[in-house]
Amino acid sequence: MGKGFFQVPTAINEPIKSYAPGSFEREAVLQQYKSYFNSQVEVPLYIGGEEIETGETKPMSPPHDHKHVVGHYHTAEKSHIEKAISNCLESRKAWADLTWEQRAAIFLKAAELIAGPYRAKINASTMMAQSKTIHQAEIDAACEFIDFLRFNVEYMSQIYEEQPDSAEGIWNRVEYRPLEGFVYAITPFNFTAIAGNLPASAAMMGNVVVWKPSDSQVYSAKVIMDVFKEAGLPDGVINMVMGDPVMISETVLASPDFSGLHFTGSTHVFKELWKQIGTNIHSYKTYPRIVGETGGKDFIIAHPTAKPAQVATAIVRGAFEFQGQKCSAASRVYLPKSTADKILSLVKKDIESFNKPGSPEDMSNFITAVIHEGSFDKLAKFIDQAKADSDAEVFAGGNYDKSKGYFIEPTVIIANDPKYTTMCTELFGPIVTIFIYEDQDWSKTLKLVDGTSEYALTGAVLSKDRYAIDEATKALQNCAGNFYINDKPTGAVVGQQPFGGARASGTNDKAGSAQNLLRWVSPRLIKETFVTPEDYRYPFLG
Numbered sequence: 001m002g003k004g005f006f007q008v009p010t011a012i013n014e015p016i017k018s019y020a021p022g023s024f025e026r027e028a029v030l031q032q033y034k035s036y037f038n039s040q041v042e043v044p045l046y047i048g049g050e051e052i053e054t055g056e057t058k059p060m061s062p063p064h065d066h067k068h069v070v071g072h073y074h075t076a077e078k079s080h081i082e083k084a085i086s087n088c089l090e091s092r093k094a095w096a097d098l099t100w101e102q103r104a105a106i107f108l109k110a111a112e113l114i115a116g117p118y119r120a121k122i123n124a125s126t127m128m129a130q131s132k133t134i135h136q137a138e139i140d141a142a143c144e145f146i147d148f149l150r151f152n153v154e155y156m157s158q159i160y161e162e163q164p165d166s167a168e169g170i171w172n173r174v175e176y177r178p179l180e181g182f183v184y185a186i187t188p189f190n191f192t193a194i195a196g197n198l199p200a201s202a203a204m205m206g207n208v209v210v211w212k213p214s215d216s217q218v219y220s221a222k223v224i225m226d227v228f229k230e231a232g233l234p235d236g237v238i239n240m241v242m243g244d245p246v247m248i249s250e251t252v253l254a255s256p257d258f259s260g261l262h263f264t265g266s267t268h269v270f271k272e273l274w275k276q277i278g279t280n281i282h283s284y285k286t287y288p289r290i291v292g293e294t295g296g297k298d299f300i301i302a303h304p305t306a307k308p309a310q311v312a313t314a315i316v317r318g319a320f321e322f323q324g325q326k327c328s329a330a331s332r333v334y335l336p337k338s339t340a341d342k343i344l345s346l347v348k349k350d351i352e353s354f355n356k357p358g359s360p361e362d363m364s365n366f367i368t369a370v371i372h373e374g375s376f377d378k379l380a381k382f383i384d385q386a387k388a389d390s391d392a393e394v395f396a397g398g399n400y401d402k403s404k405g406y407f408i409e410p411t412v413i414i415a416n417d418p419k420y421t422t423m424c425t426e427l428f429g430p431i432v433t434i435f436i437y438e439d440q441d442w443s444k445t446l447k448l449v450d451g452t453s454e455y456a457l458t459g460a461v462l463s464k465d466r467y468a469i470d471e472a473t474k475a476l477q478n479c480a481g482n483f484y485i486n487d488k489p490t491g492a493v494v495g496q497q498p499f500g501g502a503r504a505s506g507t508n509d510k511a512g513s514a515q516n517l518l519r520w521v522s523p524r525l526i527k528e529t530f531v532t533p534e535d536y537r538y539p540f541l542g
Ligand SMILES: NC(=O)c1ccc[n+]([C@@H]2O[C@H](COP(=O)([O-])OP(=O)(O)OC[C@H]3O[C@@H](n4cnc5c(N)ncnc54)[C@H](O)[C@@H]3O)[C@@H](O)[C@H]2O)c1
Pocket: 186, 187, 188, 189, 190, 191, 194, 212, 213, 214, 215, 245, 246, 249, 264, 265, 266, 267, 269, 272, 273, 293, 294, 295, 296, 326, 327, 328, 426, 428, 457, 499, 500, 501, 505, 506
């Protein structure tokens, strides 16, 4: 504790800028994008105070222009990972000892840097690395990241304030110690904010971190490290390493000081890591905390009373923003027969109004590229399969082209079989599958929604009928950690809709909430007795 009960500034959501033609922010981000596009960046490993260039490099290219190289990142050998672990353990003592308000100030400063001088950089690097449109980059890389930092500081202070009662003559107090050891953060490509938040939330609570970003996000991860450094984060608190994920994870998870995993990514990778932790469990000094937010097969179900234009918009925005590469993206939709034709024709009209998929530098593009060739090939295969299968039909889109960028047209599949492969499998791309149900089968369809997928991340119901909304809310209680009524299933805002799912979608520790921060502390209860007994006898025995 410091020398006062400090109150942190009240967190507010960062307002989303418009990027309207002629606006200052639009010019600034375009200029930054061009400057990045026309130069070369080297991304080193960040270990302790060192920026290590190993010489073993991989190229970085925008997904929408994959032959154009914008730089290289250096990859680690096992010895670098061991060095990162020993360096962060070395840094732990001073960092864990630092008064909490000093830690808070560093992360609040990072938020202000992103809101101000780094805004164009973090957005342009996200447009470059992950092919986000400026609107998607602004929501993610700037606003959501700022929100994570500001709100987590507020939640941290609330956690520290939470104290037990004390009976007469004693004083009970709780200190929220960081975990004994270090935390391993592994982050996905699709949200720059998540990449920054996973190491930052653990570090904020006094932990030291080895952070492995996704290969496809290293370009914007560098900007995150630049921000942390400028905000005054001491060397060695967050160590960023890139390279073979299997080697890095095996090395990290073999350390007896490994004390927590903060993971976001696909379900199979998380399960594999959990298994490795289980195998190594006898070697750890403490039971590791395991937090993982993973895949989704997120649904929209429309009741016959739902307004077609609202359902169509929920589908188009929910399924196709950022090319469907949100864990929350709507990817299976249940439409009632009575309004399905109307809804589908509106969806088709919207898709036809999009430009052809292209670069985010052209700000009129709604659709850009998917992240890499592996993803492109997988999505193209599912589209081809749907074209060939008799129990599915490609209703809209269905074209793809990787000659310049990894472009997949927004695609709507109509499945006759509600368990058709694309109704169940997470594709992570701009493909949505629709099943049309008989209006009288509403209740039966709710059961189908619940029983179709191993995942339980997000879902939405659209209806004007309050009884139907109530029925869906109850029937779908366990198949979404974030449940939306009369909205799309995406777009969770920190401080308003804490985010996470259950079943195969994760441990549901709700990123951007006090629940999540509590996973990175190990409370110590201190009981102090003021008049210490000097006789073992109870008073009535005396
Ligand atoms: N639930 C959520 O909050 C949430 C948020 C974002 C993304 N996601 C999920 O993430 C996935 C998309 O992201 P992605 O493609 O980056 O996921 P991914 O699982 O391929 O990669 C995630 C991270 O794990 C690393 N990794 C990959 N294989 C590994 C291995 N064998 N051992 C250790 N680490 C390994 C990657 O390098 C990356 O850093 C989707 O499944 C999506 O639903 C979930």
